Amino acid sequence: MVTLLLDQTRLEVVLSPVERAATFQRENLRIARETITKVQLTDDAWTWLRGVPGPGTHIPGILAAGTWKGAATTDFVLIRRRRPSVVIDLEGDEQYQRLIFTTRHGLALTQALRLDVSEEAVDVVEIAGTAPIPVVKGRQRPVIRPRPV
Numbered sequence: 001m002v003t004l005l006l007d008q009t010r011l012e013v014v015l016s017p018v019e020r021a022a023t024f025q026r027e028n029l030r031i032a033r034e035t036i037t038k039v040q041l042t043d044d045a046w047t048w049l050r051g052v053p054g055p056g057t058h059i060p061g062i063l064a065a066g067t068w069k070g071a072a073t074t075d076f077v078l079i080r081r082r083r084p085s086v087v088i089d090l091e092g093d094e095q096y097q098r099l100i101f102t103t104r105h106g107l108a109l110t111q112a113l114r115l116d117v118s119e120e121a122v123d124v125v126e127i128a129g130t131a132p133i134p135v136v137k138g139r140q141r142p143v144i145r146p147r148p149v
Helices: 018-022 107-115 124-130
Strands: 004-005 010-014 030-031 036-042 052-059 063-069 073-080 086-091 098-102
Touching: 004 107, 004 124, 018 052, 018 063, 018 073, 036 107, 086 107, 107 124
Parallel strands: 073 098
Antiparallel strands: 004 010, 010 030, 036 086, 052 063, 063 073, 086 098
């Protein structure tokens, strides 16, 4: 599972040695924070794949790792089985238009991206864990009581 580090200027996707080998990446992914346009959580990342696998590893339904190339798009993919995942759309990044990876910390990432963070890179789980929890009062459902007879 990838580790996500965030600071004021960029998101860093830290890959383990096994993930680097499977994706054919020599270094961690460093994405400028201003290029992130949308972050979506999904339970089935396989439906988000577009194009054909480029350099990387692909075992259908089990592992998709590496670069996926479409007609005008290049995506970085690291999907394991049918686990919760994150889809990050990018605009203006020189290498990728979309990142899709499996992580348990997708919700923490979305929360951390909304906050002002320190200048040094910190794990998104720590950022989200120390942030105040917003309380949203939703609409209460009416109480339905039986009519007296």
